[in-house]
Amino acid sequence: MTAAPVTEHPAISRLHGSGVEVDASERRTSEYAYDASNYRVRPLAVVFPRTVEDVVATVRACADTRTPIVSRGGGTSMAGNAVGSGVVVDFSRHMNRILEIDPGAGTVAVEPGVVLATLTREVEAATDQQFTFAPDPSSKNRATVGGAIGNDACGNHSVRYGRTSDHTVEIDVVTADGARLTATATGLRATDPDDRASVLRADELSRELRALAREHLAAFRLELGRIPRQVSGYHLQNLLPEKGFHVARALVGSEGTCALIVGARMRLVPKPASALLVCLGYDTVVDAARDVTTILEFSPAAVEGTDKAIVETMRWRRGPDSVTGLPEGNAWLFVDLDGDTREAVAGQADELLARLGGNGRLVEGIAVADPEGRANLWRVREDGAGLSSRLATGGESWPGWEDSAVAPENLADYLAELRALMGEYDLDGVMYGHFGAGCMHIRITFDLRTERGREVYREFTRDAARLVVRHGGSLSGEHGDGRARSALLPLMYSPEVLEAFAAFRRAWDPEGLLNPGSIVDPAPIDAHLALEGVPDRQWRTSFDLQPAGIAETARESGRDAQPDPWVHAVQGCIGVGRCRADGGGVMCPSFRATRDEKDSTRGRARVLQDMVRGAATVAEGWRSQDAREALDLCLSCKACATDCPAGVDMATYKSEFFDHYYARRIRPRSHYSLGWLPRWLGIAGRIAPLVNAVLATPLGGFAARLGGLTPHRALPRFARAGQWRREVDDAARPVPRTGVLAPAGAHDADAPGGLDVVLFVDTFTRGFRPEVAGAAARVLAGAGDALECSADVCCGLTWISTGQLRTAKKLLTRAAAALDDGSERPIVVVEPSCAAALRKDLPELVPTEQARRVARRVTSFAAYVASWAGERHVAPPAAPVPRRAVVQTHCHEYSVFGPATQRRALAVAGVAEVSEANGCCGVAGNFGFEAEHYDVSMLVAETSLAPALRAAAPDTAVLTDGFSCAMQVGHVDPGARGLHIAQILDPGPAATGPQPSGTA
Incomplete structure (x- = not known):
């Protein structure tokens, strides 16, 4: 039988017919x-x-x-105001232009999809750093202007600059009946004065809004606009006569329930000439809050706070060096002071520290003037939402009561009572937020997976709402009410004000089509919870995905069951959207290239979350073509494992999914050609001259296409078998022996400060860059290290990246057995991607104590060199080094060994001027060689690497420890040559030092 055709929804048919870009796929x-x-x-x-x-x-x-409409910017709403059952309109992808910057008028005209950080950067550049755009929420590098207007977002510097509504001059909107109107500081007009229907609609709506204000003068004056962060409900006080009938500001914070924002004129503010960060440590967040009133006397630009749970989690996830320079304490305030001169600001900081010391609560305070130091400390606060979701203890925390606000003078008492209330419900919370404005972002350890946990969520949230109202506060101080708090508004406002809210919304949208469920006529706060209704199914995985501490946390919380490790892993994405940022890290390279949500880490995670829910066609599980498509452009760069505040590791999830998806299926040809590359290298190395000669002819292009590779990229030349060994032999004598690793202590480290190390010469280095092996041996020997070489095992990287995990596990098991020699001597790996596989993937795919012992010893070559200055105080071998260098850090090095590893290694080498290509090169192992991915790989190169190469001076060295990065450099700029750090440090063949020994 032939299946009946699926009938398309009438709205979708209309949209297809009008030429609008619409996607209704599962x-x-x-x-x-x-x-x-x-x-x-x-x-x-x-x-x-x-x-x-x-x-x-x-x-x-x-x-x-009669189809609902939901406006969406960066999709970073924490209150559920950017999801809905109708048509979602994503303004961020195309309507993201800055239309006009007018320093004379102090305004900027924008489309709604402009990212806030982009707007700030462009304004400052266009005005020679004289002006800036003030609202700066922690999500500013992915949140949009339209979203900031929708929620009345504030940000870290709201103590000085207030809310988005304070910077709104005019808003262009489309109403629910299609009228185009402009809301101004004095009323409402048709955007196009020749549009008769819109003129009539503007007149009608203006009359209704004026009548609404006249009817509720007293209630608006008494109940609205009482504290700096009263964001809950509609801002109808702006319709009062004393406010000038400011319809634009009345629309700010309406969460897309009244009209769709299509443009805005926003106010600019002067940029301070000098700024300084004062970081203050306290025993508790309550102690910190009690000092806020003193701090506010100094007119700070920002007073932000966080607690130790976030700091501990950041260090656990990103390494101990990820948070440095914090004063002593368990809770911290970040105070930005600014002024006309550096001396004046420094004097103000000294006075502030003295005053706070006299209060008796401050544990330690420091002033940080260095811009890089300030940025590093601010990053702790800005990543709070994601970092607090999966804690170092193994616990989870969730929003829902993350946005309450009180007057700053009431904050300490409110927090003390709120902590007591959480204790009554056996809940814990991670506290951070805008202390200077009295707004707290508290993520709480709700259990939203069980009925009992959801009951606690309902009861606690209602009690917390009563508590904040008792302290004169607001349910929301920045994120809006949305699905999380709208049903609680009757606890905060009188029936008269609630009816006024409903009338305001009806005036704009009589049919209630715009973002239904927010502010007016909301659903219960526990309706449509994402963690409810996920089937209790066990998903077999090759990777050990069980997070440390989760089982213990479950037992302590009394929960009967934990989600399956695969389910728990993919649910790690909480949607903060850091992967959509175009700076401040490396992820997500494919999104930076395509600007498509599908190609973000978040977009992929959401599809996987629906996969484990069994939702629609995604319900095919491991066989889901939707999930396969979502993962297709993931470069497996691993950057998300570090850059994502929630620790989402999409490279691992992709590998696991591909392993199941292609089980008993024919794989893409590249999975056999590139995925099995180490096997082919063993064959090709024996006949390398012949292979290289063939690849240089038209047959080479045919061979590439046969293997699923792009004909646009030259294949690398194969090295002769054993050539790497000769390179190492030339580096020092005697020749390395053949056999297993020598026992620890079988040779001496004669030079002062020298170590006994294992140099792991990986498959890529042996097969394509044997000269790097020789350089690495000379560098280590020249530094005084006793050297032993290992090259008889494989890390399985190419099988991991293509999801062939059975083979990968066999290779890694063999590698662990060979490298576990009973010592603690470092295993220094030449290729950073192989080092990362041995450090991270080995213990996850082979979860044995032996694998963990080996993984702890593994380091990349650059990380080892960088340790010379910090741990051993060993000078590098004497070698002429370039004065300047461009660094293309391999993404796996960045993720596993730290983003600054290669910069630190160059500092040890003495390279004076270092610039970085802050992003993925675009090749990423097999990705850039695959025919279907070539175009995207080149778009990725254009986001960072290609511009850096074009900007580099002719005598600039290019550092590319990763083989794939070196290949991309030569492809993007045929005149450039990517060098390994070992080649930059290489003292030359005449070097002397301790002799290498061991195996080949």
């Missing part, structure tokens, strides 16, 4: 079923408008078919 709707909140609501479709006309067409199609 995969796409999975990506947009979530934001950064606790909620999941699958939309009907997602629209990507390019123009205002596209928005009007969308609105009219939805209005005619």
Whole structure:
């Protein structure tokens, strides 16, 4: 029988007919079923408008078919105000232009999808650092202007600059009936004065809004706008006569329930000439909050706070060096002071520290003037939401009561009572937020997976709402009410004000089509929770994905069951969207190239989350084509494992999924050609001259296509078998022996400060860059290390990246057995991707004590060199080094051994000027060689590497420890040559020193 055709929804048919870009696929709707909140609501479709006309067409199609509409920017809402069951309109992808910067008027005109950090950067550049855009929430490098207007976002510097509403001049909107209006500081007008229908709509709506204000003068004056961060509800006090009937500001914070924002004129502020960070340590967050009133006397630009749970988690996830320079304490305040001169600001800091010392609560305070030091400390605060979701203790925390606010003078008492309330419910919380504005972002250890846990969530949240109201506060201080708090508004406002809210919304949207569920007529706060209804199924995995401490945490919390490790892993993404940022890290290279949510770490994680839910076609599980498509452009760079505040490791998830997806299936040809590369290298090395000669002819292109490789990229030349050994032999004598590793202590480290080390010469180095092996041996010997070489095992990297985990586990098991020699001597790996596989993948795929012992000893060559200065105080071998260098850090090195590893190694070498290509090179192992991925690999190169090469002076060295990075450098710029750090440090063949020994 022939299946009946699926009938397309009328709204979707209309949109297709109008030429609007719309996607109603199961995969796409999975990506947009979530934001950064606790909620999941699958939309009907997602629209990507390019123009205002596209928005009007969308609105009219939805209005005619009574289809709900949800506006969306960066999708970082923590209250559930960016998800809904109708059509989601994503403004971030195309409508993201800065239209005009006017320093004379002090304004900027933008489209709604402009990212806040981009806007700030462009404004400062265009005004020669004289002006800036003030609102700077922690999500500023992915949140958009439209989203900031929708939620009335504030940010770290709101103590000085207030909320987004304070910077809103005019807003261009499309109403639910398709009218194009402009909300101003004095009223409402048709955006196009020749548009008669919009003129009439503006007049009608203005009359309704003026009547609403007249009817509720007293209630608006008494209940609205009482504290700096009163964001809950609509900001109808702006309609009062004394506010000038500021309709634009009344619309700010309406969460997309009144109109769709299609443009805005925003106010700019002067940028301070000098700034300084004062970091203050306290025993508790309550002690910190009690000092806020003193700090505010000094007119700070920012007073932010965090507690030790976030700091401990950051160090656990990113290494001990990820947080440095903090004063003593268990809770910290970050105070930004600014002024006209550095001396004036420093004097103010000294006075502040003296005053706080006199208060008796401060444990330690320091002033940080260095911009890099300030940025590193601010990063601790800005990554708070993600870092606090999966803690070093193994516990989880969730939003829901993460945005309450009180007057700053009431903050300490409120926090003390809130902590007591959490204790009554046996809950814990991670506290951070805008202490200077009285707004707290508290993520709490709710158990949203069980009915009992959800009951606690409901009861606690209601009690917490009563508590904050008793302290004169607001349910929301920045994130909006959304699905998380709208149902609690009757605890905060009188029936009169609630009816005014409903009337305000009806005036704009009589049918209630815009973002239903927020502010007016909300669903219960526990409806549509993302963690509810996930089937209790065991997913067999090759990787050990059980996080440390999770079982113990479960027992202590009394939970009967934990989610399957695979389910728990993919649910690690909480939607903060750091992967959508275009700076401040390396992830996610494919999103930076395509700007498509599908290609972000978050988009992939959301599809995998729907996969474990059994949702729609994604329910095919390991066989899901939707999940396969979502993972297709993942470069397996591993950067997300470090850059994602929630620790999502998409490279591992992709490898695991591919292993199951291709079980008993024919794989892509590249999985056999590149995935089995170490095997082919063993054969090719024996006949390298012949292979290289063939590859240089048209037959080479045919061979590449036969293997699923792109014909646009030259294949590397194969080294002769054993050539690497000759390179090492030339580096020092005697020749390395053949056999197993020598027992620890079988040779001496004669030079002062020397160590007994194992140099692991990996497959890529043996097969393609044997000269690097010789350079590495000379460098280590020249530094006084007793050297033993190992090259008879494989890390399995190519099998891991292509999801052939059975073979990978066999190779890694063999490697662990060969390298576990009973010593603690470092295993220094030439190729950083192989080092990362041995350090991270080995203990996860082979979860034995032997594998863990070996993994602890593994280090990349650059990380080992960098340790000379910090741990051993050993000078590098004397060698002429370049004065300047461009660094393309391999993504695996960045993720596993630290983002600054190669920069530190160059500092040890004495390279004076270092610039970095801050991003993936685009090759990423097999990815850039695969025919279907070549174009994207080149787009990725253009995000960072290619511009860095073009900007480099002719005598600049290019550091590329990764073989794939070196290949991309030569492809992007045929005149450039990527060098390994060993080659830069190489003292030359005449070097003398301790002799290498061991195996080949």
